[in-house]
Amino acid sequence: MDITGVLFAVFLGPLGAYRFYRKQYFLGVIYLFTAGLLGIGWIIDIIAAIKYNPNEAVSSAQTFEMEGYTEVVRMHTRVVGSSYPCIRLADCSRQDILHGLSMPFRKDRINIEYTEYDGEPAYLVVRDDGVDIGYLKKELSAKLAKKYPGCPLKVTKWVVTGGDGRYYGCNIEFVVLSK
Structure with missing residues (x-):
């Protein structure tokens, strides 16, 4: 529970x-001009503040089985390309996907998939249903592909940033795993 958040919400x-x-x-x-969405949003915010765990990423901490794998390295990075259209979902922007992920109580999972972009190694960051939200940085992708070829990457935490309407x-935290 985030005490400061609860006090603000209440x-x-x-x-x-x-x-x-x-x-x-x-x-x-919007809340300011609608009195907390006529009180309904106010109640939702109180519940969200009580359930919020500041040690996890915006209600979306990932858990995964590591049986048979060892964690080699843990990294934090920003997802790039989030302002471009989705590759896998026609007529949808990554901004729309991220907006949906920023809503309270979302339990989506984020994954990282190896791919290639312009003939170079790349890692696509996707929602659990395969819809893409961006890439790992080009330099990071090259480093990971060279140093840890074939090793799975698992997202452990993620947080949607921004949200000011524009x-x-x-941002994600992920681990590189090895058998």
Whole structure:
């Protein structure tokens, strides 16, 4: 539970304080002018603040089986290309996907898949249903492919950033596994 978030949600929720605290400025402004979405959003925010675990990434910590695998290295990075259209879902932008992932109580999983981009090694970051949200940085992809060829990458935590109504991003933590 995030005590500061709970206090903002309970006492200043109708003014959008919890949304501002979570850096969701666009929703904060909407709450401000609609009295917390007529009180309904206020109640949702109180529940979200109580359930929020600041040690996990926006209600989306990943768990996975590591049986038979050992963690070689753990890395944190920003997903790049999140402002481009989805590759695997026609007529959908990655921004729309990230907006959906930023909603409270989402339990989606994020995965990393090896691919190639312009003949170079690349790692595509995808939602659990295969819809892409971006790539690992080109330099990081080259390093991973060279140093850990064939090793699976598993996302352990992720968080959607931004959300001010203009641009969303995504930061991830992942591990490289080896048999």
